[in-house]
Amino acid sequence: MKTSLPWKKTTIEDTVAKESQGISRSKEIWMRLMRDKSSMISLGFIVILILVAIFANFLIDEKLVTEQNVAERIQGPSIKHWFGTDLYGRDIFARVIYGSRVSLSIGILTVIISTTIGGLLGSIAAYYGGVTDSIIMRITDVFLAIPEQLLAMTVVAAMGATPLSVIAALSVAVIPNRTRLVRSAVLGIVDTQYVEAARAIGMKNFGIIFNEIIPNSLGPIIVVSTQGIASIMLTASSLSYLGVGIQPPTPEWGAIIFEAREFLRIAPYMLLLPGFVIVLTALAFNLVGDGLRDALDPRLKD
Amino acid sequence: MIRYVARRLLLLIPILFGVAFLIFFIMELSPGDPATKILGIEAPPEAKEQLREQLGLNDPFFVRFFNYTKNIAFHLDFGVSWRTKNPVFQDILPRIPVSLTLASLGILFATLFGIPLGVISAVKQNTIGDNALRVVATVLVAVPTFLLAMLLILIFSSKLGWLPASGAATLESYILPVITCGGPYGCAILRITRSTMLEEIRQDYVRTARAKGVPDNVVTFKHALQNALLPVVTTIGQNFGAILGGSVVAESVFSLPGIGSLVILGIRSKDTPTVIASVLLISIFFAIIMLIVDLLYAFIDPRIKAKYAKANA
Numbered sequence: 001m002k003t004s005l006p007w008k009k010t011t012i013e014d015t016v017a018k019e020s021q022g023i024s025r026s027k028e029i030w031m032r033l034m035r036d037k038s039s040m041i042s043l044g045f046i047v048i049l050i051l052v053a054i055f056a057n058f059l060i061d062e063k064l065v066t067e068q069n070v071a072e073r074i075q076g077p078s079i080k081h082w083f084g085t086d087l088y089g090r091d092i093f094a095r096v097i098y099g100s101r102v103s104l105s106i107g108i109l110t111v112i113i114s115t116t117i118g119g120l121l122g123s124i125a126a127y128y129g130g131v132t133d134s135i136i137m138r139i140t141d142v143f144l145a146i147p148e149q150l151l152a153m154t155v156v157a158a159m160g161a162t163p164l165s166v167i168a169a170l171s172v173a174v175i176p177n178r179t180r181l182v183r184s185a186v187l188g189i190v191d192t193q194y195v196e197a198a199r200a201i202g203m204k205n206f207g208i209i210f211n212e213i214i215p216n217s218l219g220p221i222i223v224v225s226t227q228g229i230a231s232i233m234l235t236a237s238s239l240s241y242l243g244v245g246i247q248p249p250t251p252e253w254g255a256i257i258f259e260a261r262e263f264l265r266i267a268p269y270m271l272l273l274p275g276f277v278i279v280l281t282a283l284a285f286n287l288v289g290d291g292l293r294d295a296l297d298p299r300l301k302d
Numbered sequence: 303m304i305r306y307v308a309r310r311l312l313l314l315i316p317i318l319f320g321v322a323f324l325i326f327f328i329m330e331l332s333p334g335d336p337a338t339k340i341l342g343i344e345a346p347p348e349a350k351e352q353l354r355e356q357l358g359l360n361d362p363f364f365v366r367f368f369n370y371t372k373n374i375a376f377h378l379d380f381g382v383s384w385r386t387k388n389p390v391f392q393d394i395l396p397r398i399p400v401s402l403t404l405a406s407l408g409i410l411f412a413t414l415f416g417i418p419l420g421v422i423s424a425v426k427q428n429t430i431g432d433n434a435l436r437v438v439a440t441v442l443v444a445v446p447t448f449l450l451a452m453l454l455i456l457i458f459s460s461k462l463g464w465l466p467a468s469g470a471a472t473l474e475s476y477i478l479p480v481i482t483c484g485g486p487y488g489c490a491i492l493r494i495t496r497s498t499m500l501e502e503i504r505q506d507y508v509r510t511a512r513a514k515g516v517p518d519n520v521v522t523f524k525h526a527l528q529n530a531l532l533p534v535v536t537t538i539g540q541n542f543g544a545i546l547g548g549s550v551v552a553e554s555v556f557s558l559p560g561i562g563s564l565v566i567l568g569i570r571s572k573d574t575p576t577v578i579a580s581v582l583l584i585s586i587f588f589a590i591i592m593l594i595v596d597l598l599y600a601f602i603d604p605r606i607k608a609k610y611a612k613a614n615a
Binding site for chain 1 (some may be wrong): 328329441443447470550588
């Protein structure tokens, strides 16, 4: 139907433009991700895991996590105790379920904190350049000169081994890495025409950073962050396993395996089953990350 | 080239100074009084005060840091361990070869396993072998190092009894630790080798080489692999920190007396001088490896070598 106003005439071109705008970029990426089976299965697993972690107290009695029952200690997996029981007769399945609260929050919170701070520092460094860039990057270089895991260990050693200090320590260890990543992503955007255009219409620096630069550099950052959750969870569990992270009896996944290490030979289920959960979770986050990378940039897919 | 190396080595000094400051500062935040840690809670306050004075703990932070770096720079003196009461350097020295052996064998294993398998995976794309390798590589990256170590102990030491589960007495006892810290690292190398090789074998020059009758193996290994190596070397360098982190775990699980297990010992016993010194040493080692990786670029990519030559002219 034609409208009477000549300047509002809709042409086929307009309709096409509108429709292709209707499928926004994020929707397009989502549709591409949907087609990747392993990503969708992994995503389903992660969603279920997060729901289980949130509603753990409705599924399993919290008492089971700490309740010691000497009569039932070191029992293999059974219908009553899916993952068996540990040295103190505690139900390992209950500990793993409640442990998902600790492990997942460490992974997710650390990624949020480190990506926010690292992203801010990286975009400021890349956008302003010059002295600001030099100062931020030289400090980052110092942090990057210490292997990540070692830096995290040192910070935990200094701050004490509580879940909060583990999150802080891992964030400190990961921030420099994110700063560098975001800086290089932003450097590719600073010189583009749309940033120049934003500057030309008088947008303020912070407006340009938040409205133009950050949204356009998000792709690689989202991929690294997703896989970062996996690697951070693995590092956190390594710290607990080495006895310098979260301490038993807190049911963090690494700490559960730390307690079971003496029983490797006589009761391997004690560490294999919780270990299996760690591997599945890390694998799921990695696969979603891989899927996202392909969905964001299909050219990379081989 | 030599001038470039010298410049890079000079640039290392401020970085390492920064690392020392950072670690010193972090450990400064740890609660508790060192004198009490050394002498025990029961010790008389006068003795503690005397020890504090003797160790210079009553000085301001910056004075102590200045003295600390001065002692390292001029006397290789890293302070005295609060745990063993020995000079820290003496504690660390015999552990250096253990860690060096583990890390270098780890890289060697990862490279020897990652690059050839990555090439095969790319050349035989989408075959059963390729898919199997990809699944193994993807899963292995998700296995925490300590769990991998324990699985290896369970299989090769407890069940089969082939290899020792701890100690550093023979070269045999390095096999499991090397697989532990080299395995995940090798998977990262495998994945990047595969994807860069896939890009290269589709290039025109590869088709040209094939068309003029160069044998397949030569095309793959001489033409394509040489051009695919640069991103692979970058990955080897970038992930080196992971192998050092992994070696800390491997040393602890397999009770290898290296620097990594010393860090853990130091942290557990709150032995600040040992922690600072070992982290510093590992960082120096890390920095040197990164420098070597940068120099390797020049050998692999003539364009970069030409840049060095120009910079020197």
